[in-house]
Amino acid sequence: MMYFENLTVRNIFTYGYYIGNPTAQVVLTMMKRMLYLFIHPSFTQLMALLYCLLCQRCTDSINHLTQKILRICPNEFTQRKQIEVLKRKARIDDIVDAIQDVFSLPSFLFITASLMACVNVVGRFLYARWNDNFNQYETTLQALCFFGIIASILWVAGGVTISGNRFKVAFYKKSHLRLILGHENEEIRFQRGLFEAPELELTGCGLISYKRSTLLGIIGTLITYTIIVVGLFKSC
Secondary structure (H helix, E strand, O other), X not given: OHHHHOHHHHHHHHOOOOOOOHHHHHHXXXXXXXXXXXXXXXXXXXXHHHHHHHHHHHHHHHHHHHHHHHHOOXXXXXXXXXXXXXXXXXXXXXXXXXXXXXXXXXXXXXXXXHHHHHHHHHHHHHOHHHOOOOOHHHHHHXXXXXXXXXXXXXXXXXXXXXXXXXXXXXXXXHHHHHHHOOOHHHHHHHHHHHHOOOOOOOEEOOOEEOOOOHHHHHHHHHHHHHHHHHHHHHHO
């Protein structure tokens, strides 16, 4: 109840209007607080989890094809077997394209919202006087939550690109061994078609490439601009 008796908190949820009934204050504050928490970060986490599960499923499917190629002897990796593998890979590519079409904008918004929340959290750590009720444990939990959304999307979605490259390398090496055995005509045609295909890559509205290396850039950007903002506020 102490939380709801706080004047600052009450004014936030009532937009500065005074509500004389204490019960009405508590009910209104609880309802709006629960709604805010559901929208962000709960809804964001659920959608990010769904996105990561779909990406991980595609990664596992590509890795399964790669392992299948590695287990096949070069003599058994015939044209028929190659066509079968490439057809399965084409179906996976179609699924990845569908995920990109559906989640390109939402995933970009998830990362943007989480990044802004991380800036807010880091700012509170660097300049705790902004908030008289600063709670370092709650703030740390929020930071882990928001950063976890960014890290999970970039890490899992980046795995799709990595698994796609591994598939190409495995297919090339197995086909190259067959070239040595004299199956030149059919192998060159399949290799050309495979390596001329665009690389599997998930993006956020074409602005952010979901690669694991992007995570380091976001961490550096987060720390740098947060320190700049805190410095500006301190100088005011």
